[in-house]
Amino acid sequence: MAEIPECDFKKIEEKWVGKFAASKKSDSPDKFYLLEMFPYPSGALHMGHMRNYSIGDTYKRFLEMKEKSVIYPMGYDAFGLPAENAAIKSGIHPKKWTMKNIEKMMSQQKKMGLSYQWDRLVITCEKEYYKWNQWFFLKMYERGIAYKKDAPINWCPGCQTVLANEQVVAGKCWRCNSTVEIKHLKQWFFKITAYAEELLADLEKLDWPEKVKIQQRNWIGKSEGVRIKFSVEGERVLEVFTTRPDTLWGATYMAISPHHPEIGNLAGSKIGEVEKLRRLAVSQNPEEKEKFGVELDKKAVNPATGEKIPIYAANFVLMEYGTGAIMCVPAHDKRDFEFAKKYKIPIRVVINPPGKNLDEKKMENAYTEEGILKNSGNFSGMPSGKAKREIARFLEQKGTGKTEINWHLRDWLVSRQRYWGTPIPIVNCPRCGLVAVNERNLPVELPENVKFTGKGNPLAEAEEFVNTKCPKCGGPAKRETDTLDTFVDSSWYFLRYLDSKNDSAPFSSEIANRLMPVDQYIGGIEHATMHLIYARFFTKVLRDLGLVKTDEPFKKLLCQGMVLKDGAKMSKSLGNVVSVNEILDKFGADTARLFILFAAPPERDLEWNAESVRGCHRFLKKIWNLAHHAFSTQPVAGISEEEKKELHFVTAKTIRNVENDLARFEFNTAISAIQEFTNFIQGLFGKHGNFDGFREAMKTAIKLLYPAAPFITSELSEKFSISLKTFPEYRKEVLESHEKEIIIQVNGKLRGKLKIKPGTSEDEVFRKAIEIETVRKFAGEKIRKKIYVPNKILNIVTGG
RNA sequence: GGGGGAGUGUCGGAACUGGUAUACGAAGCGGACUUAAAAUCCGCUGCCCGAAAGGGAUUGAGGGUUCGAAUCCCUCCUCCCCCA
The missing domain is CATH 3.90.740.10 (Valyl/Leucyl/Isoleucyl-tRNA synthetase, editing domain)
Structure with missing residues (x-):
């Protein structure tokens, strides 16, 4: 027998990373928009991300095998507080910090084998993106949807700054521990309450988990x-x-x-x-x-x-x-x-x-x-x-x-007294009051040369930014120094993906109308209210502006569970974090993806288990070895007619089960079905050596495994000329004509099993059942009733 | 306080619309290969009674509906998450 080369995961992954990253868009007319919640570029992916993306990419590859034209983009929610805090702490400019983090995370995503369409990339802190935040703001201001009013804010007298609710811990500032005061300031709002009735009513249209809908209903209240x-x-x-x-x-x-x-x-x-x-x-x-x-x-x-x-x-x-x-x-x-x-x-x-x-x-x-x-x-x-x-x-x-x-729903407070966000395109003129910046002067660029002291809003100190001319009267005026809540960025990024390079409009309406809505959205349950309501609201506003036709952005939603270690959420303070890089280096991307999908169904919490990870690694090696056995020698042995029939049946059953499971996001059972199938093939190989039908069976197993473990399967497909373009097919008759096992019960207890041809009559099943000794023993003389479920079960009820 | 979810072997979990409970994986035990170990392959493995054949109980607890309940209904217990 030929020597089997060892499976070098590292080498295989390095080879295929580039090819996946360059994946082409398909031109099938059957579009499917698959979206994952884009990450905040904190610097490293965590297990939650990894789970989110493993689910998404596996589903994407499955859809492509089913000949869908999948839209599968990725981007970064790049504005936000951590960047500014890093600047205060270590003096790195938020932009530099953010862009460096994006680079790191992107490389991890590529290592994972995620096949995003990188040409759709959206980074929200770039002026090509936030320009359109400002443009939407102006449109909303014109229509009275964006307005300014007095509102209470959390004010830290120590830091001389406004705090978000989550930065107030037990009435104290999270950073300096000063007692937080309530202050009243003029703040910008979006009039989401004008859409309350529609946001509530349209929940009916959505194929979302009931618990998310309930949360939204309560939130709207x-x-x-x-x-x-x-x-x-x-x-x-x-x-x-x-x-x-x-x-x-x-x-x-x-x-x-x-x-x-x-x-x-x-x-x-x-x-x-x-x-x-x-x-x-x-x-x-x-x-x-x-x-x-x-x-x-x-x-x-x-x-x-x-x-x-x-x-x-x-x-x-x-x-x-x-x-x-x-x-x-x-x-x-x-x-x-x-x-x-x-x-x-x-x-x-x-x-x-x-x-x-x-x-x-x-x-x-x-x-x-x-x-x-x-x-x-x-x-x-x-x-x-x-x-x-x-x-x-x-x-x-x-x-x-x-x-x-x-x-219960309040208007959305979008003002942030912070630097690292979208500047609000409004000018305060002593004579004309609030004046909108002229549309053709967008974007109002965020100045880069500012100081981060931790006290107050750096933007308010940037003289050349603040001092400007009134667009109306031309007199000296001051710019608005509030920036927009980052939830504004994430309220329409899915539209920008569709037309990410457009510099004359946020996106083309023609393209958006063709490709919206998002068919499947995947992300964490923590966004059940805020992000998912804001995005729905924004979509409705854009619809009323005539930019899109769709009423709702996300048709279907999947909320994945948390990743746990030792029964608790992974966190630095508990010291139970498993690092993504470590797991990728040690076992490779295929193993990591496979484990994440196999260990629990997506909606449920997932307990990280190092031993179980090894099990997935072992399974991949088994596939590698069996494939080499199948293709490196010629078939020598035939198998019996009986075994051949069984092989055909098991193959068809496996294809059916895996297809159904993948379509319903039940990856754990899909993988277990492939494992069972592999064990069955291995049994025949152990008995006969390279048998007639071995190659065909391995081809099927490799294809079925491809969406979840793309690296090793791509390598094998190249080596042994297996096409991964389409999902394997099976003939229904193979399943229907196969003999059925009937469970024989007496008074609801299992007393025997019977193999029959499909369509055998009840009388005949009964006659055969009663021939089984145990059945006869327990059934006795007085048979009161027989319940027969065709091809499944016969229950014999006795006594009075 | 409100809302949601989950309790199945030693562990992660499976069981389609009520029809073989514990698939698949892990861990454990035994065997093959090996000088040895790892890797790999083969077999066994939830509990109680029994030498075995076989039988009995069992899906957090208790009750109910049903020929038949992990699954449906009622009461209770425990854990987790989300929102405020």
Whole structure:
């Protein structure tokens, strides 16, 4: 027998990396847009990326074998804080840092064998890209979708800078530990709320995991209720929003945000305490912290009962939600109940559970369900549902309320007081106010010569950037120094991929209409709300601008699970990180990809296991060796008719299973099917040596394995002239005509097995079954019933 | 607090719409090859009773529906994730 060369993974991978990276676009008319969430260029791929891309590339190669024209791009989400932090820390310019990181990550991606269409590359920090962010901003500004308003921000007095929510840890700055203050600044917003209804309704159209849709529904948070006016002593009015107007008679106090504009008029002698409360309320989670309140001097009037009720300034009422004031019904709301107990406010039951009578003196918890009204004037005795409508009508007639739809979704705050982002193309003119930069003067370039001190926004200090002329009057004016949230960049990158070199438009509408939507999007669940809502919103805005026709950017979504080590998420602090480079160097890309796909189904978390990785490596070597056995000698031995039939059947079954599994992203079972098939071939080879049909079987195995392990299979295909262009096919008849195994049960317990020709009658199956000794023993004399599922199972039920 | 998901051998996991529970891989044990080891190949391997043939129980716990339940329904326990 000929000597089998050792499988040199390193050499094979080096040879094929270049060829994969240069992969050509197919011209099949059957397009498929396959997209992976592009990474932030932090400097190195982690296992999460590796998993994401292994899934994507395997699916891409499978689709190509099924003769689809696949669009498979890659890019980098290159603006963002880490680059700026690196600049503050080590003095490297964010651009240099970012571009170097991109280079490193790209080389890792190539090493993994990912066959991206690199000519589509998008890097969001390049002016060729962010120019169009600015262009969209101007279009949105024209239409009132981009606007500026006062908003609270987290301000660190130590760093003299604005902090994102995640940079505030327990009320302190993450970097310098100063106590964070709430400041009010003029901020830019995108009016995403104008699309709330459509964003909610169109979820129906999407083939997304139900849990992501639920998260989005909650995030959008549509609630129908009533806006009610409570009059206050001194002829002022406080408005509240409630989804439970049926509990109005039970409202025994009100609570308002310490930031409420009316607070000064209501607090009276308590203003000092309110100030204290405001400071306390800084950037902490309202749900987690203890509830505090200050009773104000003025009292409100419950419009239903006419009673005077106290008003509290409370730290759990947010100005950003509803009206910044709420009516409190302690008997029927958990939070109101706790607060009322703490401050000894009366509790009054106005809703009874059906068939029960609650007693406020004995209640230990609020009753928050709906029920039957009591103590509610004319509405007593009504069920909650009806009472909600009737009370709303009653208030409308009285002029003290109106029905309203409220949203949890807020407008998207896009201002960042940061350098490393897209400059907002607006000029502040002392005479003309806010003026848009002229479209033909885009891009407003980010100046490179700035200082990174960690204090304030470097852009605001860049004199030659800030000082400009007003586009309207030509007088001296100052540029906007806020930059755009990086979620703007990721809201349309998938459109730029389709036409990445276009310098006269963000993309060609003709191309976008032909290739959108993305047929399959793959990424992490952590983007279930933010990114995936912003991108949907952006697509709808672009549609309304006439740039695309599609309503939704991502038709199908796959959210992959996390990669764990020792039961925990890989993280530096736990010291359980497995490095991508190490794994690629030690075992090679094929092994790494195969393990990632094999160890767990994509949606589930994946436990990294070094031993199991070795198993995948072993399997690849087995394929290599068997292929060489098959092709380096001539077939010498025939196999029996029986074995030949079985081989054909197993081959067909394997092709069918692998194809179905790959189409459904069930890579783990696809790979196990190939392994089973390989074991079967190996069994025949062990028995007969190079047998008739060995080569054909190995060809099939190699083709099936190609999407997941492209390097070794490409090498073998070249060596032994195997075409990897198309997916193997099988004949249905081979599967249908094969003999079936029937399970024989007695009273639901397995008592025997039977091989039959397909289509054997029930009577005959029964006759044969009863001949089996164990079956006869357990079935006994009295057979009560027979259940027969054709080609599958016969259950014999006995006794009385 | 709200929302979602998962509990199956020693481990990762399989079981299509209710029809052989534990495929495939790992680990373990035994054997072949070898001076030896690695690599490779072959075989065995969830639990209890039994020498064996065989039988019994078993999918986090308990109950239910069904000829038949890991899968459907109810109650409970544990773990994880996301959002706030």
